Every structure is written in structure tokens, then in C-alpha cells.
């Protein structure tokens with residue numbers, strides 16, 4: 001071996017990532033998430049807008065899709081979401097779900113094999129718990145093999161009560177319209193077994209700073225679908241809720257209704273109309 005080839009094999013020292021650089025990257029990720037998130041919501045709103053003709057919808061949607069593609073599409077969004085986790089001490093909301101399930105089904109006791117549906121799965125979060133959790137992971141735009149490309153609303157239309165646990169982590173806020181969020185909750189209720197659990201994680205601002213939604217209102221919507229809250233807490237930025245399926249409290253409608261005033265409030269809302277009474 002010549003001295004020069006030895007030199008080339010010498011490992012390059014990695015440039016340390018300064019706090020400043022990390023901060024800038026984090027800011028870029030956040031702004032990318034924000035932009036794609038809002039463009040995606042706009043897409044849903046246009047699709048649902050009854051005042052637009054099919055032609056107008058197509059033109060507007062093409063425009064938005066182009067903008068999303070320019071930013072790197074949903075792949076870039078999901079990559080940025082994952083990076084976000086790393087910037088928050090690697091905290092992944094699945095860790096909370098696992099901890100809550102471990103409290104209900106403690107290790108050392110006979111555990112049932114739980115069928116879990118992870119909606120909006122950016123990664124496979126329950127691999128290490130395979131022995132007692134069988135995870136079906138779905139996403140509109142999966143980034144890795146083993147995550148099924150599927151919209152919750154269209155998932156297993158003809159089946160009901162097939163999952164013990166359904167996880168909607170930072171997914172309801174991704175849907176663009178209040179109706180779609182309501183339908184996602186209705187689908188979760190249909191797919192959840194009796195006594196099964198639905199976990200919902202939302203940005204805290206969706207519940208504590210929205211003109212149309214409060215923490216109690218979400219509990220009411222879930223109660224009407226047959227769920228009682230068994231656990232809930234807030235972190236600085238997120239709201240964590242665990243519901244258990246009991247019996248539905250009749251077919252109540254939830255319309256858009258102002259519950260809070262304030263110029264700094266957001267417009268997060270969930271509506272639900274029950275058909276076929």
C-alpha cells in the first residue's frame with residue numbers, strides 16, 4: 001500500500017453540527033411542513049367546494065399539486081416530519097401509545113395479540129412490540145415498504161370491528177375539511193372492536209385555541225360515537241387522548257359552531273352529519 005492510498009483511506013473528520021445550523025434546519029423543516037400542510041388542506045377544501053365547477057376544481061387542484069411538487073411533495077413533508085421528531089429529543093408519539101397499552105396489558109401477564117391500525121404512518125412504529133402488537137400501517141403516500149397506500153376513509157369499507165387499537169397521531173389536523181375529519185372519526189369507530197381503543201394526538205392549538213373546537217367538544221363527539229375518554233394529557237405543544245369504545249350515545253350531528261372568540265384563534269373544526277337515521 002502506498003503512502004498516498006493510506007492518506008485517502010484516512011477518515012474525514014465530520015464537521016460538527018452547530019446549534020445555529022441545527023436551528024436553521026429545524027426552521028426550514030417547520031416551514032416546509034407548514035407550507036405543504038396548508039396546500040394539502042386547500043386541496044381538500046377545493047375538492048369539497050360545492051360552488052366550483054368540475055373544470056374550475058381541476059384547474060385549481062392542478063395548480064396546487066404543482067406547488068406541492070415544487071416543494072418536494074408529500075415525501076419531503078414526511079421527511080421533514082421525521083426530522084421534527086429528532087429535534088424534539090427523538091420523541092415519537094407511538095412511545096406514549098405503547099406506554100398506555102402496557103398499563104392496560106402489563107408485561108408478565110397473559111397479553112392478547114392486539115391488532116393495531118396506525119393511520120398516517122410515516123414509519124413503522126411498533127416493530128419492537130411485534131410479540132403482542134400486530135400493526136397495520138397506512139398512509140396516503142407511504143414512504144417505506146410495509147406501509148399500505150390507503151386513505152382511512154376508504155379502508156376496509158365492508159368490514160367493521162377488526163382492530164383493538166386505532167392510532168390517529170397528528171393526522172386529523174392534516175385532513176383539509178371539518179367533514180373529512182368527522183368521517184375519519186366515524187371510520188375509526190366502525191373499525192374499532194367493542195372495548196377497543198382509539199388514540200388521538202393533535203397539536204394543542206387545535207383544541208385550546210380554535211374558534212370551533214374545544215377539548216370537551218372532542219370528548220362529546222367521541223362519546224356520540226361510543227367512546228369514553230380513559231386517559232388524556234397535554235404537553236407544551238400536543239394534546240394526547242386515549243378513548244375506549246363502549247356504546248354509542250345516539251346519532252348526534254355536530255355542525256360548525258363558534259365556541260371561542262379572538263383574532264389569534266385558528267379555525268380547526270370537526271363536523272359530523274349522520275346519514276340514514
Ligand SMILES: C[S@@+](CC[C@H](N)C(=O)[O-])C[C@H]1O[C@@H](n2cnc3c(N)ncnc32)[C@H](O)[C@@H]1O
Pocket residue numbers: 074078081093119120121122138139140141150151152153168169170171174175184
Ligand atoms: C404529520 S404526518 C403524521 C405522522 C405520524 N403519525 C406522527 O405522529 O408523527 C400526517 C400523515 O397523515 C397522512 N394522512 C392524512 N390523512 C390520511 C388519511 N385519510 N388516511 C391515511 N393517511 C392519512 C399523511 O399522508 C401524512 O403522512
